[in-house]
């Protein structure tokens with residue numbers, strides 16, 4: 459059965475961020491992930507993580523001005539210096555958390571912009587990040603985001619991620635395969651997962667369409683978990699969903715798919 463990591467951005471929101479580590483450990487998780495740790499010092503976050511013997515599966519580089527609608531800056535022409543500085547900041551956290559997988563968000567490409575130029579920019583910045591972070595044994599991942607939740611995201615489909623990873627051409631670049639986004643962008647999940655297995659370094663899950671518990675909605679995760687095992691993926695699977703009610707009650711889905 460796959461190994462699940464609690465996404466602390468979405469789960470355990472009953473607690474302040476730093477208390478979610480304890481809540482996840484108490485619920486039986488051995489690993490966590492989250493979007494951004496930057497409101498707290500690396501030491502504060504590391505103390506909570508290591509205090510409960512948890513593994514940090516993944517987090518994201520700074521995304522630019524999130525409140526203003528930015529969803530990453532790595533594909534935005536003219537933001538290269540800011541991006542390079544953000545790699546250094548993320549590295550400080552990754553070292554403190556002993557985190558070996560970091561997600562670099564591409565950003566949004568306005569409909570009237572030169573998409574090829576954005577893709578070139580993203581590939582160049584991914585190359586930079588992969589080289590700098592690779593010295594610490596870190597893998598850099600690209601995640602396609604569906605264009606209903608994030609209109610005009612530069613990388614909406616696994617095929618777009620594959621293209622830019624190939625263009626960047628570094629061995630420590632990979633794909634973050636979020637079944638929620640992949641389903642919304644066309645589905646065919648089993649075949650798409652298998653076709654991209656060579657690049658997949660992290661997985662995330664949620665129900666579709668509401669992004670609630672994996673057992674709520676149109677995706678048959680019991681089938682997919684068996685497939686994931688059969689194909690030999692042994693990395694973490696991030697539980698990145700919005701609980702319908704409280705987090706602990708919602709975690710009954712783990713029993714329903716035979717995971718615990």
Ligand SMILES: O=C(O)[C@@H](O)C(=O)CO
Nearest residue numbers: 493518561601636662698
């Ligand atoms: O799927 C998501 O939304 C996240 O994994 C992410 O990193 C961007 O918001």
Ligand SMILES: [Mg+2]
Nearest residue numbers: 601636662698
């Ligand atoms: Mg995701």
